[in-house]
């Protein structure tokens with residue numbers, strides 16, 4: 001057996017492995033070589049530090065599917081958000097570095113992209129039929145922006161659920177962010193196909209939630225997608241009549257002057273305590289109550305004449321919509337809520 005120690009006193013720095021064998025290599029037997037190899041392997045293993053899961057920022061798409069890999073980036077960047085990834089606040093954009101290349105990627109699809117022409121998501125593999133999924137209304141606990149519970153305002157105490165439909169497929173082409181929909185950057189979001197199965201599932205799940213939460217529950221419509229047609233709006237009206245605990249909030253790109261937009265707006269007027277859908281409008285649209293717009297050049301780029309407030313969650317000033325509640329607060333009805341457009345995220 002070859003000598004593996006130098007015989008130096010304890011505490012002496014380790015001898016380089018190459019000079020620690022006292023016999024010429026050519027005279028070693030196969031068993032000695034095997035013993036030597038396994039001993040050195042053990043030493044190497046002891047020298048490699050334990051990975052600190054939960055403390056390091058993931059750097060591969062395998063560890064974190066939200067990472068963007070762009071050859072122009074010096075390192076992978078995260079444009080999504082997870083508490084696990086950053087180990088800090090749930091704020092989506094407060095911590096996430098946004099590079100030029102990420103901004104470019106999210107400033108909009110190439111105008112020739114077929115998803116724009118065909119009016120569909122880019123991520124077609126993540127469009128599901130309701131009958132193939134356990135549920136269509138997902139708890140806000142799974143959504144870092146929404147949160148699971150409202151903690152302030154008139155809906156305090158209500159759990160939050162959300163629904164996503166296929167973006168563009170269910171949206172009006174007049175949407176101010178048709179090409180730059182944030183769904184472009186959500187490859188793994190579950191979107192539902194608008195069909196009879198979806199409507200059946202919604203009715204069933206709303207009935208169950210109504211029973212489980214007699215004090216009220218919130219449905220966020222639609223994290224992705226929009227009201228696809230008038231029948232769909234009427235269905236929500238019917239469910240809202242049938243299930244008195246439903247509280248709905250969200251945004252629509254349907255102009256208030258359109259038939260669908262009118263129907264949605266009437267719900268705002270007729271049941272303000274339980275239906276709060278804001279209109280998504282271009283920044284230069286005339287100011288009216290219950291609007292939202294995108295800010296593309298950072299939080300300090302609010303144009304003069306716009307009485308708005310930048311979403312505090314996106315600025316890292318509150319954890320979730322549940323802890324903010326501004327969008328459905330009656331006191332905020334006349335103020336426009338401003339979201340940091342994808343290129344403006346990270347700019348303050």
Ligand code: SF4
Nearest residue numbers: 311313321324326327
């Ligand atoms: S303003 Fe508040 S409620 Fe509205 S989206 Fe931002 S965090 Fe959510």
